[in-house]
Amino acid sequence: MVARQGRRPGNPDTRETILQAARSAFAANGFASTSIRQIANAAAVDPALIHHYFGSKEKLFLATVRVGVDIRAKIAEVGASRREDLGRVLIRTLITTWDSDAGISLVAAFRAALADPMTSRMVREFLTSVVLAELAAVMHLAPGEAPQRAGLIASQVVGLITARYLLALEPLASMPVESIVAAVGPTIERYLTGDIS
Amino acid sequence: MVARQGRRPGNPDTRETILQAARSAFAANGFASTSIRQIANAAAVDPALIHHYFGSKEKLFLATVRVGVDIRAKIAEVGASRREDLGRVLIRTLITTWDSDAGISLVAAFRAALADPMTSRMVREFLTSVVLAELAAVMHLAPGEAPQRAGLIASQVVGLITARYLLALEPLASMPVESIVAAVGPTIERYLTGDIS
Numbered sequence: 001m002v003a004r005q006g007r008r009p010g011n012p013d014t015r016e017t018i019l020q021a022a023r024s025a026f027a028a029n030g031f032a033s034t035s036i037r038q039i040a041n042a043a044a045v046d047p048a049l050i051h052h053y054f055g056s057k058e059k060l061f062l063a064t065v066r067v068g069v070d071i072r073a074k075i076a077e078v079g080a081s082r083r084e085d086l087g088r089v090l091i092r093t094l095i096t097t098w099d100s101d102a103g104i105s106l107v108a109a110f111r112a113a114l115a116d117p118m119t120s121r122m123v124r125e126f127l128t129s130v131v132l133a134e135l136a137a138v139m140h141l142a143p144g145e146a147p148q149r150a151g152l153i154a155s156q157v158v159g160l161i162t163a164r165y166l167l168a169l170e171p172l173a174s175m176p177v178e179s180i181v182a183a184v185g186p187t188i189e190r191y192l193t194g195d196i197s
Numbered sequence: 198m199v200a201r202q203g204r205r206p207g208n209p210d211t212r213e214t215i216l217q218a219a220r221s222a223f224a225a226n227g228f229a230s231t232s233i234r235q236i237a238n239a240a241a242v243d244p245a246l247i248h249h250y251f252g253s254k255e256k257l258f259l260a261t262v263r264v265g266v267d268i269r270a271k272i273a274e275v276g277a278s279r280r281e282d283l284g285r286v287l288i289r290t291l292i293t294t295w296d297s298d299a300g301i302s303l304v305a306a307f308r309a310a311l312a313d314p315m316t317s318r319m320v321r322e323f324l325t326s327v328v329l330a331e332l333a334a335v336m337h338l339a340p341g342e343a344p345q346r347a348g349l350i351a352s353q354v355v356g357l358i359t360a361r362y363l364l365a366l367e368p369l370a371s372m373p374v375e376s377i378v379a380a381v382g383p384t385i386e387r388y389l390t391g392d393i394s
Binding site: 166 | 308310311312317320321324325344345348349351352353354355356357358359360361363364365366367368369372376379380381383384387388393394
């Protein structure tokens with residue numbers, strides 16, 4: 001018998017019930033306005049059980065869009081690098097993650113997010129309230145400038161992903177990781193600390 | 198009686214027949230491998246009639262994806278600027294075009310291109326063989342470096358479009374044109390002429 005990967009102990013039906021309730025709630029109200037408690041009520045389970053199965057609202061959201069990457073851990077990895085390496089480490093972590101087996105789930109989720117305005121809204125809220133906010137924190141952006149700088153970084157990162165993985169534009173699609181790091185790292189560096197006005 | 202805009206003289210059924218044949222041919226064989234002659238054969242019309250209705254293979258392609266922007270004219274507009282202004286003029290032309298009424302057709306076509314792998318392929322070929330090749334030419338990129346530099350420019354441009362128009366990420370989505378030009382123009386400038394290795 002082969003053990004299923006990633007399955008936590010407990011009743012698989014309960015896990016699926018929670019996922020379905022979460023999907024409906026995120027789709028109806030967006031990421032930011034949906035609470036674990038609301039999802040627990042809709043699924044008729046104890047909120048503690050959702051924490052037991054999924055750990056956090058972010059991880060539950062990633063499970064609803066079938067993404068098997070711990071984005072918060074990746075951001076912490078970037079944040080652990082030296083200040084002057086942040087731009088290059090961000091691009092290196094991004095590309096190696098999307099190039100990996102787990103990246104397939106990211107490509108599928110991103111394609112869905114762009115195709116459907118409702119999913120776009122969920123993903124936008126998730127990006128803004130979790131990914132960009134965390135990135136701004138680990139990169140020590142000044143609060144007044146953080147949204148604009150994080151947004152500019154997002155514009156380069158999202159474009160790299162769209163061009164390399166969704167459109168498969170050559171030569172970007174088959175460029176080695178370190179060539180991309182060398183070419184795009186300084187762009188991130190400038191958006192982090194350079195003159196942008 | 199109100200004249201229909203953009204309708205050329207001739208039988209509207211013929212125009213629609215050509216468009217349907219073009220859509221099928223581009224979807225089956227991609228943009229690059231499809232010729233006006235093949236489309237003319239499939240539609241059982243003279244190739245000269247396709248030129249009469251649509252002007253060129255590029256314009257026919259844009260009509261099949263319902264884009265009402267003359268992309269070649271926009272690229273020529275960018276190419277007419279002074280060398281040192283190219284980065285900023287590219288971003289200004291891009292954002293003002295996508296912000297305009299005609300931009301709605303671009304957003305719809307781009308969303309479709311990213312959602313469906315078959316359409317992605319057509320759009321990839323169109324971007325590579327027309328848009329990026331033309332940009333490389335008007336920007337006088339050295340042939341050996343042109344694909345990589347054009348690809349990097351594409352990664353920033355595609356990301357700006359995806360973040361501002363498809364994901365509507367704030368503050369990018371409502372940032373004034375000139376703020377985006379000031380922030381992103383120098384990135385394009387570096388991809389055009391800077392050290393990228």
